[in-house]
Amino acid sequence: MTSIPIDTLLDRIRTRDARIGVIGLGYVGLPLAVEFARAGFTVTGFDVDAKKAEQINCGKSYIPDVAELDLAECVRLRKLSATTDMSELGAMDAIDICVPTPLRKTRDPNLSYVVQAVEAVAATLKRGQLVILESTTYPGTTDEVVQPMLEEKGLRADVDFFLAFSPERVDPGNQQFTTHNIPKIVGGVGEHSTKAAAALYGATVNAVVPVTSTRVAEMVKLLENTFRAVNIGLVNEIALMSHKMGIDVWEVIDAAKTKPFGFMPFYPGPGLGGHCIPIDPYYLSWKARQTGFECRFIELAGHVNSAMPAYVVERIGDALNTARKPINGSRVHLLGVAYKRDVSDIRESPALDVIELLQHRGATLSYSDPYVPELRHNGEALTAIDEAAALREQPDCIVICTDHSVFDYEPFIESGVLIVDTRNALKGRSGKTIFRL
Ligand SMILES: NC(=O)c1ccc[n+]([C@@H]2O[C@H](COP(=O)([O-])OP(=O)(O)OC[C@H]3O[C@@H](n4cnc5c(N)ncnc54)[C@H](O)[C@@H]3O)[C@@H](O)[C@H]2O)c1
16 A cells, blocks of 8 residues: 555654755754754755855854754764755755745835745655745745645645644744744644644654644744734833933833733833844734735834834933033944844844944944954944953943843943943943933
């Protein structure tokens, strides 16, 4: 009796004979590839970037959350290799797509990377293969965009091959929750697809949460990230009004979070950053608009959050004003330019907006960031200097944009330089030279 594809695939997953392909070896794809390899699968990573493939094959990690020792061990045991040759996709039993999903300038979804990756999968799609989309995207992408592309040559989803969506929920820099112990949501285009995807992740991560469709799985991720964007928007607005009322918003949040139920602390800051929170909610509002629905919370939060860099610059102006100095001609030094603490990612970092606004007003800029040695933005290049060098330059104002844990603020406080602290990094410290958001 010939076995039906689902049984063959489940068997190969159980015995770890299944070969896994991961397309897109960035912040999401590389940790996932290593996780599959550590679970005993033979993994091939696919990327258009030949340098990344080369580094992986040399056992070198370029993602801080992936320990080089782990990666090198997987490569040494021949459990992990990488290539730019997409024709090898045909030899995989399961393929995970982890390519970028940015926004266009018009804030519309840019699915071109997903489409390109799916075209490559479709070119070699074979009976019994499992394809999983991990890239964050709007509800409907998997069944409206991916499925028809894969079915073009006649194979049927959930019958001849399997198709699921599983959002990636990893939080770069988070030591406590990693790819391995964050529960994995899976939703297939049909029962068999959900079962196959759940089996693959079940063999790899601690917990799997199956849902009834790809759309539910897609929406879960957007709910999570919209929840963050909206709550950060709310707390940013509370910060602006607290300042007007002479209230320390940080003290308010610390006290409010003692409530053991019904409150979850979010913190104000210089604006949203990273590849997810500033972008994902617009995927949702774009899709909702297609159905005639206007997402007011998302738009309002976007409005408040995107105004934060300008507010930071206003506060820098206020600080300089106390020393009778204009922004124009002042030397402003930024501590931290990455989008959040202890990461090297500067995508959508609010520090970039703060820099641009300050440059526009004629400030002379420098920055320190141990994770970002060089900064290229809008055609301009800046090179990081260390904190001691920054102090020697005698800046007019220091702006704490990202509170990396390695920063020592004491020398700056002692020097008496004006400090604008957008992260409450100087918690408990006060004085005429310290300006908190
Ligand atoms: N970074 C995060 O914290 C995070 C968290 C959860 C979800 N996500 C989502 O995961 C997805 C990937 O994000 P990321 O941060 O890993 O992006 P990334 O830019 O770090 O990595 C993407 C990789 O895909 C490669 N790539 C692009 N097009 C390709 C193609 N056609 N074929 C093969 N490789 C291709 C790029 O060269 C790059 O190495 C996005 O949808 C993102 O929203 C990211």
